[in-house]
Amino acid sequence: MEEGKGLMPLEEYAAKRRFQNTPEPPPGKETSKPGANYFCVQRHDATRLHYDFRLEIDGVLKSWAVPKGPTLDPGLKHFAAHVEDHPLEYGGFEGNIPAGNYGAGSVMLWDRGTFDLLGDASGEEQMARGDLKFRLHGEKLNGDFALVHMKVRGKGNEWLIIKKRDEFAAPGWDVEGHAYSVLSGRTQEEIARNLPVRKTKRKTAGAADRVWASSRPAKTKRAAKAPDAVEAVEAGPAKKKRKSTSGA
Numbered sequence: 288m289e290e291g292k293g294l295m296p297l298e299e300y301a302a303k304r305r306f307q308n309t310p311e312p313p314p315g316k317e318t319s320k321p322g323a324n325y326f327c328v329q330r331h332d333a334t335r336l337h338y339d340f341r342l343e344i345d346g347v348l349k350s351w352a353v354p355k356g357p358t359l360d361p362g363l364k365h366f367a368a369h370v371e372d373h374p375l376e377y378g379g380f381e382g383n384i385p386a387g388n389y390g391a392g393s394v395m396l397w398d399r400g401t402f403d404l405l406g407d408a409s410g411e412e413q414m415a416r417g418d419l420k421f422r423l424h425g426e427k428l429n430g431d432f433a434l435v436h437m438k439v440r441g442k443g444n445e446w447l448i449i450k451k452r453d454e455f456a457a458p459g460w461d462v463e464g465h466a467y468s469v470l471s472g473r474t475q476e477e478i479a480r481n482l483p484v485r486k487t488k489r490k491t492a493g494a495a496d497r498v499w500a501s502s503r504p505a506k507t508k509r510a511a512k513a514p515d516a517v518e519a520v521e522a523g524p525a526k527k528k529r530k531s532t533s534g535a
């Protein structure tokens with residue numbers, strides 16, 4: 288990536304946040320290393336639970352908010368709202384955005400790794416034409432995906448994220464069956480309560496685990512119920528968050 292590029296797009300990110308009030312990183316000095324191609328997904332329990340899907344392109348994290356989360360099921364096309372670019376520093380972020388701030392709620396680093404662009408066009412070119420193809424090398428997500436800009440009358444930010452058919456495709460795969468942090472091993476509830484990092488990932492089942500962990504085959508409807516389950520868990524001993532600000 289050329290030096291200096293990628294700073295301007297972060298103005299929207301900075302304008303939405305007051306960095307004295309949120310642990311989220313301000314746009315910093317971190318710049319892309321050649322061939323870095325980092326990707327991450329954050330599970331964000333904001334006004335509505337969603338997943339933030341981010342790809343390192345042009346020195347920033349290009350970002351989409353995915354209400355149903357990414358999936359390995361090639362039969363599903365999940366809506367992905369294109370949102371403002373995030374700084375590279377955001378790629379390691381996990382924590383709690385306090386009430387009253389933009390996106391208030393807990394943020395889990397749900398997956399991370401690298402990606403390869405597919406085809407000859409640059410990431411910027413693929414973004415511009417609204418058809419981005421890439422191969423993920425994550426801890427949970429692997430294989431070929433596409434992000435496709437929907438040509439519909441709307442806000443213009445409507446995309447779909449689609450798993451291609453390959454050896455990593457998994458029909459019936461349930462994103463909520465993998466609701467733990469790749470950074471700390473914690474569940475969303477454990478992050479919300481600022482509980483310590485798990486030394487052994489997934490050793491004991493927390494409350495949130497019991498909601499999701501199941502030996503039954505995944506059903507697609509279960510994902511839709513998970514946000515309510517999280518709300519119910521969090522409404523218990525933890526102080527109820529005031530989530531007045533919108534989600535992305």
Ligand code: MN
Nearest residue numbers: 331339534535
């Ligand atoms: Mn978000």
